[in-house]
Amino acid sequence: MEYEAVIGLEVHVQLKTHSKMFCGCATAFGAEPNTLVCPVCLGYPGVLPVMNAEAVRKTILSGLMLGCEIARFSKWDRKNYFYPDMPKNYQISQYDLPLCKGGRVGKFGITRIHLEEDVAKSFHFAETSGVDFNRAGTPLMEIVSEPDMRSPEDAFAYLTALKEVLIGGGVSDCDMEKGQLRCDANVSVRPVGEKKFGEKVEIKNMNSISGVRRALAYEIQRQIAAVKRGETIVQETRRWDDDTSVTSVMRTKEHAHDYRYFPEPDLMPVEVSAAWLAEIRRAVPELPEAKRRRFVAHYGLPEYDAEVLVADASVAAYYEQAAAGSKNPKAISNWVMTELLAKFAENTIAPAQLAELVAAIDAGQISGKQGKEVFAEMFATGKNAAVIIQEKGLAQLSDAGALEGLVDQALAANPKSVADFKAGNAAAINFLKGQVIKLSKGKANPQLAGEILARKLQG
Numbered sequence: 011m012e013y014e015a016v017i018g019l020e021v022h023v024q025l026k027t028h029s030k031m032f033c034g035c036a037t038a039f040g041a042e043p044n045t046l047v048c049p050v051c052l053g054y055p056g057v058l059p060v061m062n063a064e065a066v067r068k069t070i071l072s073g074l075m076l077g078c079e080i081a082r083f084s085k086w087d088r089k090n091y092f093y094p095d096m097p098k099n100y101q102i103s104q105y106d107l108p109l110c111k112g113g114r115v116g117k118f119g120i121t122r123i124h125l126e127e128d129v130a131k132s133f134h135f136a137e138t139s140g141v142d143f144n145r146a147g148t149p150l151m152e153i154v155s156e157p158d159m160r161s162p163e164d165a166f167a168y169l170t171a172l173k174e175v176l177i178g179g180g181v182s183d184c185d186m187e188k189g190q191l192r193c194d195a196n197v198s199v200r201p202v203g204e205k206k207f208g209e210k211v212e213i214k215n216m217n218s219i220s221g222v223r224r225a226l227a228y229e230i231q232r233q234i235a236a237v238k239r240g241e242t243i244v245q246e247t248r249r250w251d252d253d254t255s256v257t258s259v260m261r262t263k264e265h266a267h268d269y270r271y272f273p274e275p276d277l278m279p280v281e282v283s284a285a286w287l288a289e290i291r292r293a294v295p296e297l298p299e300a301k302r303r304r305f306v307a308h309y310g311l312p313e314y315d316a317e318v319l320v321a322d323a324s325v326a327a328y329y330e331q332a333a334a335g336s337k338n339p340k341a342i343s344n345w346v347m348t349e350l351l352a353k354f355a356e357n358t359i360a361p362a363q364l365a366e367l368v369a370a371i372d373a374g375q376i377s378g379k380q381g382k383e384v385f386a387e388m389f390a391t392g393k394n395a396a397v398i399i400q401e402k403g404l405a406q407l408s409d410a411g412a413l414e415g416l417v418d419q420a421l422a423a424n425p426k427s428v429a430d431f432k433a434g435n436a437a438a439i440n441f442l443k444g445q446v447i448k449l450s451k452g453k454a455n456p457q458l459a460g461e462i463l464a465r466k467l468q469g
C-alpha cells in the first residue's frame with residue numbers, strides 16, 4: 011500500500027520592534043542576561059501590561075502581505091500553564107479572535123496569525139540552570155498553516171517563501187539561529203486515497219529550514235514503517251536531534267496541556283480602524299512573486315534570472331540600479347548571476363560601473379573575454395572600466411579608418427583567398443578576417459573588421 015504524509019506548520023516569528031510586547035523594555039539579542047527587564051516582563055504581581063502598537067501593526071502588515079483577512083476586532087487571552095521560564099504562569103496570547111485569518115504562502119493555506127508574548131529562555135549548565143528574562147515579553151507572531159503540505163520539500167518551500175515575505179516587509183529578520191523564527195511541525199501519514207487524517211505527531215527543536223526538511227523526512231519514514239509493521243501511531247510530541255538525525259518522544263497525549271484560556275482582563279480588545287488599516291495597506295511592499303513577474307515583463311529577463319535575482323532583496327535592488335542605466339538588462343543579469351552573486355557581500359563595484367562595463371562590451375570597445383579581465387580588476391580595485399581599459403591598453407581597434415588600412419593590407423597579401431571568395435567560397439572571408447586581426451595584434455574589433463572585409467570583397 012502507498013502512503014502519503016500530511017504536514018501542517020506552526021511558525022513563531024519574533025517581530026522586529028524596539029520594545030517588548032507589553033512593557034517599555036528594549037528587545038535585543040545577545041545582551042547580558044537579565045538586563046532588559048522590568049516588573050511587567052518579570053511577571054510581578056499588580057503590574058499592568060500596555061500594548062505595543064508597532065507589534066500589532068507588523069502583524070497586520072504580515073497578514074496583508076500573505077493575503078489574510080484582517081480582523082477589525084480581536085482580543086487578548088490568557089493561556090495558563092506552568093513553566094519555569096514564565097513567572098506569571100500564563101502567557102498573553104490570542105485564542106478565539108486572532109488578528110488575521112486565512113491567507114496563503116504560495117499554494118499552501120494559512121489558518122490564522124495571532125500575536126503573543128515570548129517567554130524567557132532557560133540555560134542548563136553542568137550543575138545548575140539559569141533563566142534569562144531578556145527574551146520574556148518579546149512580541150511573538152504565530153502563523154499556523156493549513157495541513158496542506160504533503161512532503162518535506164513542500165514544507166521547505168513554504169518556510170523559504172514565508173521567510174522571504176517577512177524579511178521583505180521588514181517584519182522580522184527571521185534568523186533561525188537566533189531563534190527569531192521557530193517552527194514546529196505536525197505530521198501524520200495515511201494511505202493514498204484516504205480522506206481521514208492519521209494520528210498526528212508534533213516535532214519540535216528544529217533549528218534551520220533544512221533541519222525541518224530532514225526531521226520531516228525521517229519522521230514520515232518512521233511512521234510509514236511503523237504502520238506497515240501493524241503498529242498504531244499515537245499522538246505525541248517528539249524532539250528532533252539534528253546530530254543523530256532521529257526524533258524521540260518528548261511527551262505523550264496524557265500530558266497534553268489544558269490551557270484554560272480566558273479573556274485577559276488587563277487589556278482592551280484591539281479595534282482596527284478603517285483609516286489605520288488603509289495606512290498599513292499602503293505600506294505593503296512589492297512581494298517577491300510580483301517582483302519576479304515585473305523583472306520578466308520590464309527587463310525582458312527569463313523567469314530563471316528573475317527568480318535568482320529576486321531571491322535576495324539586496325541583489326534585486328542592485329540589479330535594478332545597474333539595469334536602469336543600461337541598454338542591455340539581460341547582459342547585466344548575466345554578469346550579476348555568474349560573476350557577482352557568489353561574492354556579493356564583498357562587492358565593491360557600483361551598479362553604474364557594471365552598466366558601464368556592459369556598455370563597453372556592447373560597443374565593441376573590448377571583447378567579452380577581455381570584459382572578464384576588466385571585471386576582475388574592477389572588483390579588486392574599485393576602478394572604472396574605462397580607466398582599466400586605458401591602463402591595460404585593452405581597447406579594441408574599432409576605428410573604421412585604421413581598420414580599412416589593415417583590411418587593404420590583408421587583401422593585398424592574400425590574393426588567393428580573395429580569388430577563392432570571388433569564386434564562391436564564402437568561408438575564405440574567415441581566413442582574411444583572421445589576417446586582419448593578426449595584423450592588428452589581436453586588437454581589431456572582429457565584427458567591424460568582418461563588415462569592412464565583406465564590403466570590400468563584394469564591392
Ligand SMILES: [Zn+2]
Binds near residue numbers: 046051052147
Ligand atoms: Zn519589561
